[in-house]
Amino acid sequence: MVSGHTYRYPRPALTVDVALFGWAGDALQVLLVQRDKAPFDGSWALPGGFVQVDEDLEAAALRELNEKTHVHDVFLEQLYTFGAPGRDPRDRVVSVAYFALVRPASHPPRADAYTRDAGWFDVADLPELAFDHGEILRVARDRLRGKVRWAPIGFELLPPAFTLGQLQRLYEAILGRPLDKRNFRKKLLSLGLLTDLHRHESGVPHRPSRLYAFDRDRYDAMSADGLVFEL
Amino acid sequence: MVSGHTYRYPRPALTVDVALFGWAGDALQVLLVQRDKAPFDGSWALPGGFVQVDEDLEAAALRELNEKTHVHDVFLEQLYTFGAPGRDPRDRVVSVAYFALVRPASHPPRADAYTRDAGWFDVADLPELAFDHGEILRVARDRLRGKVRWAPIGFELLPPAFTLGQLQRLYEAILGRPLDKRNFRKKLLSLGLLTDLHRHESGVPHRPSRLYAFDRDRYDAMSADGLVFEL
DNA sequence: GCAAAAGTGTTGAAGGTACACCCATGT
DNA sequence: ACATGGGTGTACCTTCAACACTTTTGC
Numbered sequence: 317m318v319s320g321h322t323y324r325y326p327r328p329a330l331t332v333d334v335a336l337f338g339w340a341g342d343a344l345q346v347l348l349v350q351r352d353k354a355p356f357d358g359s360w361a362l363p364g365g366f367v368q369v370d371e372d373l374e375a376a377a378l379r380e381l382n383e384k385t386h387v388h389d390v391f392l393e394q395l396y397t398f399g400a401p402g403r404d405p406r407d408r409v410v411s412v413a414y415f416a417l418v419r420p421a422s423h424p425p426r427a428d429a430y431t432r433d434a435g436w437f438d439v440a441d442l443p444e445l446a447f448d449h450g451e452i453l454r455v456a457r458d459r460l461r462g463k464v465r466w467a468p469i470g471f472e473l474l475p476p477a478f479t480l481g482q483l484q485r486l487y488e489a490i491l492g493r494p495l496d497k498r499n500f501r502k503k504l505l506s507l508g509l510l511t512d513l514h515r516h517e518s519g520v521p522h523r524p525s526r527l528y529a530f531d532r533d534r535y536d537a538m539s540a541d542g543l544v545f546e547l
Numbered sequence: 548m549v550s551g552h553t554y555r556y557p558r559p560a561l562t563v564d565v566a567l568f569g570w571a572g573d574a575l576q577v578l579l580v581q582r583d584k585a586p587f588d589g590s591w592a593l594p595g596g597f598v599q600v601d602e603d604l605e606a607a608a609l610r611e612l613n614e615k616t617h618v619h620d621v622f623l624e625q626l627y628t629f630g631a632p633g634r635d636p637r638d639r640v641v642s643v644a645y646f647a648l649v650r651p652a653s654h655p656p657r658a659d660a661y662t663r664d665a666g667w668f669d670v671a672d673l674p675e676l677a678f679d680h681g682e683i684l685r686v687a688r689d690r691l692r693g694k695v696r697w698a699p700i701g702f703e704l705l706p707p708a709f710t711l712g713q714l715q716r717l718y719e720a721i722l723g724r725p726l727d728k729r730n731f732r733k734k735l736l737s738l739g740l741l742t743d744l745h746r747h748e749s750g751v752p753h754r755p756s757r758l759y760a761f762d763r764d765r766y767d768a769m770s771a772d773g774l775v776f777e778l
Numbered sequence: 779g780c781a782a783a784a785g786t787g788t789t790g791a792a793g794g795t796a797c798a799c800c801c802a803t804g805t
Numbered sequence: 806a807c808a809t810g811g812g813t814g815t816a817c818c819t820t821c822a823a824c825a826c827t828t829t830t831g832c
Contacts, residue, residue, distance in 0.1 A: 326600040327558045330641060369557040369639050373630035397628045397643050399604035408600050410561060410643075412628050481810070498813070499795065522809040523802035712783070729786070730822070753782040754829035785828070794819075801812075 328399070328408040332377045333364030333449065335395065335456035336385070336416040339473040341482075343438045344489050346453065348445070349384055349431040355405050356446035358432070362453065364411065365430070377414040383428050391417040391472040396455055403448045413452045415459055417472040464490050465547050468509065471530040477513055479525035480504065487547070503547060509535050559630070559639040563608045564595030564680065566626065566687035567616070567647040570704040572713075574669045575720050577684065579676070580615055580662040586636050587677035589663070593684065595642065596661070608645040614659045622648040622703040627686055634679045644683045646690055648703035695721050696778050699740065702761040708744055710756035711735065718778070734778060740766050 336347040348360040363384040367376045374392065381387055392414055399410040425434035437443070439457065444450070464470050470486055471478075484500050504510060511531045516524040535545075567578040579591040594615040598607040605623065612618050623645055630641040656665035668674070670688065675681070695701050701717055702709075715731050735741060742762045747755040766776075 325597060328561050328598060328600055330559050330561060366556060367559060367630075367641075369559055370632050372632055373628065373641065394628060397604065397625060399598075399643070401601050401603055410598075410604065412630070412641075479811085496795070496797085497811090498797085501812080502814095503794090519804085520810080521804040523811045525811055710784085727822070727824085728784090729824085732785080733787090734821090750831085751783080752831040754784045756784055779832105781832085782830090783828100784830100786826090787824105789823090790821105791823105792819105792821075795817085797815090799813090801810105803809090803811100805806105805808085 328410045329404075330367045331364055331409055331411045332367055332373060332380060332414060333362040333398075333411050333452060334377050334381050334392075334414045334416050335362055335453055336381060336390070336418060337439075337456075337460060337473065338418050338436060339420055339486055339489075340436070340438070341420070342485065342489075343440065345436040346439055346442070347385060347425055348435065348437050348443075349425075349427065350433040351446055352427075352430060352432040359446040360437070360443045361446035362413075362449045363431075363434070367412070373412050374414070377412075377416075381416065384431070384434050385418075385425050387418065389419060391469060395452070395459060398448055398452060400448070411452075413456070415456050417460075417469060419473065419475055461490055461492070466545055468530060468532075468535055468545050477515070477527040477529055479517060479527060481525055483528075507545070509538075559641045560635075561598045562595055562640055562642045563598055563604060563611060563645060564593040564629075564642050564683060565608050565612050565623075565645045565647050566593055566684055567612060567621070567649060568670075568687075568691060568704065569649050569667060570651055570717055570720075571667070571669070572651070573716065573720075574671065576667040577670055577673070578616060578656055579666065579668050579674075580656075580658065581664040582677055583658075583661060583663040590677040591668070591674045592677035593644075593680045594662075594665070598643070604643050605645070608643075608647075612647065615662070615665050616649075616656050618649065620650060622700060626683070626690060629679055629683060631679070642683075644687070646687050648691075648700060650704065650706055692721055692723070697776055699761060699763075699766055699776050708746070708758040708760055710748060710758060712756055714759075738776070740769075 338345045338347065347363060349363050351357055351359050351361055363380050365380050367373060371379070373394070377392060378390070381390065395413040395415040397410060397412045401408060403409065403411070425436065427434050442453075445453065464487065470483065470490070473486060474482060480501050483504070484495055484497065487500070488495055509531050510528040513527045513529055515527045517527065518524055569576045569578065578594060580594050582588055582590050582592055594611050596611050598604060602610070604625070608623060609621070612621065626644040626646040628641060628643045632639060634640065634642070656667065658665050673684075676684065695718065701714065701721070704717060705713060711732050714735070715726055715728065718731070719726055740762050741759040744758045744760055746758045748758065749755055
């Protein structure tokens with residue numbers, strides 16, 4: 317795979333950037349890294365970097381994520397490609413943005429050689445971001461908001477065993493509006509995609525809640541038969 | 548905007564490819580070009596080409612489209628970015644695919660220096676396509692099928708004045724299933740987005756149909772108020 | 779007058795929304 | 806005992822799906 321005579325023109329550079337969302341129990345968060353180089357030295361940005369010449373795009377996104385967090389399990393999908401000529405002040409850089417979700421447990425961010433620091437930020441209270449990463453994040457939030465009603469991706473943000481209350485708070489945060497408790501529970505249970513674990517929370521200062529798990533096998537079987545999730 | 552010391556690594560090449568759909572009155576069509584160079588010399592492919600180093604991605608897509616058709620009015624949006632390492636046998640090429648719709652009238656395709664021929668093909672009866680363009684087209688058709696129910700993009704394929712019968716046949720072709728005539732008309736008229744032009748077809752061997760126009764201003768106003776189109 | 783598509787309402791089923799009280803636990 | 810979230814059912818209304826006949830034109 318050598319560049320032949322066909323491609324003799326100057327090429328834009330190609331990067332991936334990842335909008336990684338997490339759920340802190342009461343607020344939606346995003347992972348940001350603090351840049352340690354010009355341009356935007358000191359600014360916060362989405363984790364990302366250059367795509368290697370023989371590397372798959374999704375693999376590049378996962379690699380970048382791995383360099384910034386200890387990821388166990390991520391849901392990752394392509395979001396959009398940002399390529400406005402002025403988006404990087406130095407050079408023409410086209411970025412394929414990815415959208416990712418992680419479960420809360422133990423994803424301590426760490427800085428790498430190119431970043432001064434890394435950390436989780438509430439989406440409701442973000443610093444100014446480098447490049448067009450504010451715009452990328454807006455698109456990612458729109459995608460999350462739109463998609464969570466059609467696909468069972470909310471579960472990617474919760475631990476394997478969760479309560480209906482946790483699930484409802486998550487949906488309310490993503491959708492930005494309150495949901496009726498009885499209707500929410502009725503709807504979700506009627507889908508038949510939650511397994512009752514017959515266990516309860518403990519140590520809470522109120523009636524302990526039942527714990528449920530999302531039944532992915534059943535979802536896969538049902539969606540093969542043409543079901544839609546639709547909350 | 549000169550490549551500095553920061554970007555010293557080999558870069559993937561970057562192209563755009565466009566899945567342009569048209570409506571022939573009874574069948575959905577796609578514009579294809581016949582390649583006149585290796586690889587895939589003689590194969591049919593989506594129109595597309597290299598992104599210039601200071602060119603916006605969407606501008607590149609429009610330029611490529613212009614070089615292959617006489618486009619008056621296109622609906623164009625980004626579809627997905629395809630970047631599997633082996634998708635071009637010669638070199639690493641990442642392609643940002645676009646999805647486009649045109650009204651039928653007078654878009655005669657023409658070949659250019661890189662193409663032997665260009666023409667419209669029924670989506671139901673396509674040749675084998677070059678590269679991964681068959682896959683791109685599948686994704687584009689999925690997008691069209693999914694989006695036509697949520698956004699008023701079907702009108703982009705019809706002339707400014709159309710009949711409800713034409714509109715229904717278009718929806719049936721895109722969705723791939725028959726729709727109930729009375730329910731379809733009821734639903735569309737109840738949205739309040741069709742202007743009755745108080746004109747009728749003529750020269751047809753049956754009762755002439757009323758002509759309607761899509762009221763885009765009204766749609767914009769309504770969607771600013773948070774309406775969803777939802778057919 | 780015949781062929782072909784246009785045009786038009788009603789009914790039953792399903793799903794969505796609104797709404798208020800008792801329960802189990804920790805402190 | 807009190808504070809806190811967990812858990813439950815009904816009634817109304819809106820929306821969707823199914824369904825058949827008359828009208829207007831060209832030939």
